Amino acid sequence: MLLHNLLPGLSIDCVIFGFHQNELRVLLLKMKQSERWSLPGGFIRLDRDVDEEAAHILHTRTGLDNIFLKQFHLFGKQNRSNTSHIEPLIEQNVLPASSFQWFDQRFATIGYYALVEYASVTQPIADTTSDCIAWCPLPDIPSLILDHHQIIEHARVALKEELNFRPVGRNLLPDEFTMPELQSLYETILETSLDRRNFRRKILSLGILKDTGKKRLGAANKAPSLYTFDEVKYAEAVEKGFKSGFL
Amino acid sequence: MLLHNLLPGLSIDCVIFGFHQNELRVLLLKMKQSERWSLPGGFIRLDRDVDEEAAHILHTRTGLDNIFLKQFHLFGKQNRSNTSHIEPLIEQNVLPASSFQWFDQRFATIGYYALVEYASVTQPIADTTSDCIAWCPLPDIPSLILDHHQIIEHARVALKEELNFRPVGRNLLPDEFTMPELQSLYETILETSLDRRNFRRKILSLGILKDTGKKRLGAANKAPSLYTFDEVKYAEAVEKGFKSGFL
DNA sequence: ACAAAAGTGTTGATCCTACACCCATGG
DNA sequence: CCATGGGTGTAGGATCAACACTTTTGT
Numbered sequence: 001m002l003l004h005n006l007l008p009g010l011s012i013d014c015v016i017f018g019f020h021q022n023e024l025r026v027l028l029l030k031m032k033q034s035e036r037w038s039l040p041g042g043f044i045r046l047d048r049d050v051d052e053e054a055a056h057i058l059h060t061r062t063g064l065d066n067i068f069l070k071q072f073h074l075f076g077k078q079n080r081s082n083t084s085h086i087e088p089l090i091e092q093n094v095l096p097a098s099s100f101q102w103f104d105q106r107f108a109t110i111g112y113y114a115l116v117e118y119a120s121v122t123q124p125i126a127d128t129t130s131d132c133i134a135w136c137p138l139p140d141i142p143s144l145i146l147d148h149h150q151i152i153e154h155a156r157v158a159l160k161e162e163l164n165f166r167p168v169g170r171n172l173l174p175d176e177f178t179m180p181e182l183q184s185l186y187e188t189i190l191e192t193s194l195d196r197r198n199f200r201r202k203i204l205s206l207g208i209l210k211d212t213g214k215k216r217l218g219a220a221n222k223a224p225s226l227y228t229f230d231e232v233k234y235a236e237a238v239e240k241g242f243k244s245g246f247l
Numbered sequence: 248m249l250l251h252n253l254l255p256g257l258s259i260d261c262v263i264f265g266f267h268q269n270e271l272r273v274l275l276l277k278m279k280q281s282e283r284w285s286l287p288g289g290f291i292r293l294d295r296d297v298d299e300e301a302a303h304i305l306h307t308r309t310g311l312d313n314i315f316l317k318q319f320h321l322f323g324k325q326n327r328s329n330t331s332h333i334e335p336l337i338e339q340n341v342l343p344a345s346s347f348q349w350f351d352q353r354f355a356t357i358g359y360y361a362l363v364e365y366a367s368v369t370q371p372i373a374d375t376t377s378d379c380i381a382w383c384p385l386p387d388i389p390s391l392i393l394d395h396h397q398i399i400e401h402a403r404v405a406l407k408e409e410l411n412f413r414p415v416g417r418n419l420l421p422d423e424f425t426m427p428e429l430q431s432l433y434e435t436i437l438e439t440s441l442d443r444r445n446f447r448r449k450i451l452s453l454g455i456l457k458d459t460g461k462k463r464l465g466a467a468n469k470a471p472s473l474y475t476f477d478e479v480k481y482a483e484a485v486e487k488g489f490k491s492g493f494l
Numbered sequence: 495a496c497a498a499a500a501g502t503g504t505t506g507a508t509c510c511t512a513c514a515c516c517c518a519t520g521g
Numbered sequence: 522c523c524a525t526g527g528g529t530g531t532a533g534g535a536t537c538a539a540c541a542c543t544t545t546t547g548t
Contacts (some may be wrong), residue, residue, distance in 0.1 A: 001283050004392055010355060011255045022533035046353055048321025073355050076297025108257060108357075110321050180527070197529070198511070215518095222518035427500075444502070445538070462545095468499035469545035501544070509536070515526075 003102045006043040011109040012054050013041040013148065014069075015155035016062065018118035019172045022184045023137040026152060027061060027119065028132035031145065033088035038130070038145045039152070041109070045187055061133065065106040068115045072158040075147060076108040085145040089129055106195040113155040115171035163189055165242050167208060170229050178216055178224035179203070190246055208234045208243070250349045253290040258356040259301050260288040260395065261316075262402035265315040265365035266419045271429045272365065273399060274308060276377035280335035285377070285392045286399070288356070301359040307378065308371055309328040315362045315418040319405040322394060332392040335396035336376055361400040364382065385437065410436055412456060412489050417476050425463055425471035426450070437493055453489070455481045 016027040028037040040061045044053045055068055086103040089095045095103075118135070126133040136142065141152065162168060168189070169182045183199045203209065210230045215223035263274040275284040287308045291300045333350040333423055336342045342350075359388045365382070373380040383389065388399065409413060415436070416429045450456065458479045462470035 007256045007353060007355065030312070044323070044355075047325055050321060050355055052325075071321060078294055078296045078299075082532070106254060108254065108291075108297055110323070110355075119418060131427045144360060178527090179451045182277070194528080195512075197513085201529085202510090217519075219526080220520040222528070224527055370532085442538075443500080446541090447501085449537090464546075466499075467497070467547035469501070471500055477505090496548085498546090499544105500546100504535105504538090507536100507538080509534100511532105511534080512537090513531090515529090519525085519527100521522090521526105521546105 001100060005046050006102075009105060009107060010050075010055075011041055011043055011107045012041040012050065012057060013075075013109050013151055013204055014054060014057050014061075014154075015039060015111065015112050015113040015152055016058065017113060017115050017137055017155075017159065017172065018121065019133065019185050019188070020118040021083050021204075023139070023157075024143070024188050024189060025135040025137050027121070027124055027133060028136050028144070029039055029126055029133045029143070031085055031089070032094050032129055032131045034085060034094050034145075036143050036145050037136075037141075037146050037148075040127075040133075050110060058112075058114050059208070060127075062116060062121045063123070063125070064116055064120060068168075069112055070114075070162070071110060071112050073111045073151075074108055075111060075151060075154075077135070078106065080109070080147050081107040082146070090192075094129055103217055109151070110219075111151050111155060113158060115168055117172065119174055160189055160191075163246055166238060167202070167206065167229075167234075169217075170234060174212070176226040176228055178226060180224055182227070186246065206237060210238050224235060250346060251326075252293050253349075254293055256295075256352060256354060257360055258288055258290055258354045259297065259299060259304060260286040260322075260356050260398055261304050261308075262286060262356050262358065262360040262399055263305065264360060264362050264402075264406065264419065265368065265382055266432050266435070267382065268385070269435060271403075271435050272382040273388070274275040274368070274371055274380060275383050275389070275391070276373055277379045278332055278336070279341050279378045280339050280392060281332060281392075283391050283392050284334055284383075284395075285288060285332070285381075286375075286395050297357060301357075304428055305361050305363075307374075308362060309368045310370070310372070311363060311367060315415075316359055317361075317405075317409070318359050319396075320358045320401050322358060322398060323352070323402075324394070327356075327394050328352075328354040329393070339374055356398070358398050358402060360405060362406075362415055364419065364421055366421055379412060383462050407436055407438075410493055413485065414450075414476075414481075414489070417481060423459055423461070423473040425473060427471055429474070433493065453484060453485050458467065 018025045022166050027040060029040060040057055042057045043052065058069060059065055059069055083103050086095065088099055124133045146168060148200055169185055172185060179200055182203065183194060187193050208230055209227045212228055213224045214226045215231055216226055217223050265272045269302065274287060276287060277284050287304055289304045291297055299386055305314055305316060306312055330350050333342065337344055337347055371380045385446065416432055419432060420428060428448055430441060430443065433442050456474045458476055459473045461473045463473055464470050
């Protein structure tokens with residue numbers, strides 16, 4: 001990373017959501033020389049848009065492109081940043097001593113959240129300051145650097161609100177999925193439980209799902225149908241806005 | 248303004264909304280040495296929170312404190328800032344030549360919108376780079392610097408969405424107001440027209456208005472009643488969230 | 495008296511909620 | 522054949538949209 005030619009004072013943090021085993025998960029990096037974890041993040045090159053750089057961070061960690069990514073909040077507390085997570089990295093020569101000055105700035109950070117299909121992230125890639133990267137279920141997030149707990153919590157609320165305007169299943173589930181899977185996703189995001197019959201009726205009434213005719217076999221119960229999003233109808237609907245009315 | 252001890256690369260722009268004569272208006276500053284106008288804005292001192300600085304800008308221009316103020320978007324395009332509006336100011340010694348370097352940075356800007364009672368802003372105060380400050384109705388915004396048109400448009404959409412979660416009349420209208428005035432505010436923000444009887448029923452059903460018993464006289468028609476927000480019920484309602492369901 | 499705008503209620507349509515039984519699959 | 526979870530319909534209540542006449546005020 002070249003620390004000149006970066007926009008000073010501003011960083012990006014990405015809350016990358018996936019859904020697996022009926023849990024929302026976020027991609028976290030374990031800092032080297034420390035027991036603390038962090039959100040994937042980075043800085044803004046002077047010749048790039050902030051949105052581009054957020055997409056770039058997402059791509060670098062997941063290999064994915066064209067992902068739903070949305071800016072949700074600027075975290076600008078005067079005392080939010082410090083160098084306590086950087087110092088061990090410099091001591092151990094993970095980062096050059098010359099980079100201390102960069103990290104010793106006051107940073108505001110702009111939070112983005114991304115919605116990705118869990119299974120499409122087969123090999124997430126850690127950065128040079130981390131020794132691993134992993135999906136963590138939201139209920140058991142480990143200790144995080146700086147205000148990253150707060151950033152995740154904020155993203156979670158933003159996602160909950162997004163659900164009223166966008167059928168997020170399109171972004172978080174695989175191409176084909178069952179109605180109970182979709183419902184479980186909604187219940188997890190909304191932190192509530194929903195009536196099976198009413199949920200199905202409501203979702204189908206949006207007119208954006210297609211029944212593939214296929215069924216998911218393999219479990220000791222009636223095989224649920226597999227659905228896909230009808231790309232054409234979906235695009236139309238997003239275009240003119242939803243009014244899904246959960247929440 | 249001391250240009251050292253500011254957070255570099257990041258500025259604040261405030262879209263200050265007022266409501267007067269059935270129009271939404273925003274406070275704009277006319278740049279000296281130019282026909283263009285700008286949003287009230289500023290920079291972030293290193294020892295202040297970004298939110299604090301936004302409130303400070305609002306206070307400096309309007310004299311008001313404790314105003315509803317909300318961050319709504321970071322504008323981060325690589326090419327959004329330039330110095331074309333600064334150069335004439337330096338040529339005419341409105342700004343010192345030494346400040347050019349500061350303004351010649353790339354800036355991202357964080358947009359805030361504020362909701363104020365129009366009549367409470369009796370003497371808005373221009374800054375040193377402007378020769379006047381005025382309320383402009385949204386339909387006839389003059390030519391603006393940089394991407395300020397886009398910022399206003401974004402704020403307007405954010406306000407429209409806010410209407411579903413917060414009864415913004417509390418912030419935009421005087422203490423006592425009539426039902427038709429409140430309706431007109433809603434119609435303006437939503438850019439639609441609403442049925443009088445249904446509107447009244449819906450608003451009253453929120454249980455946050457009190458009839459003062461007084462009436463507004465002076466017009467050649469039946470005198471409308473004056474209402475106030477019931478502070479206690481209002482606070483309770485904001486606390487546990489609305490579901491106003493306009494939009 | 496007249497013009498202008500405020501106040502008021504009902505009806506039908508739609509949407510939401512609550513709820514229980516049968517069916518397909520794997521073991 | 523049994524356990525598990527998926528699929529399905531209806532009725533009552535709440536909410537929403539549409540709609541017109543009467544009242545009050547100033548001129």
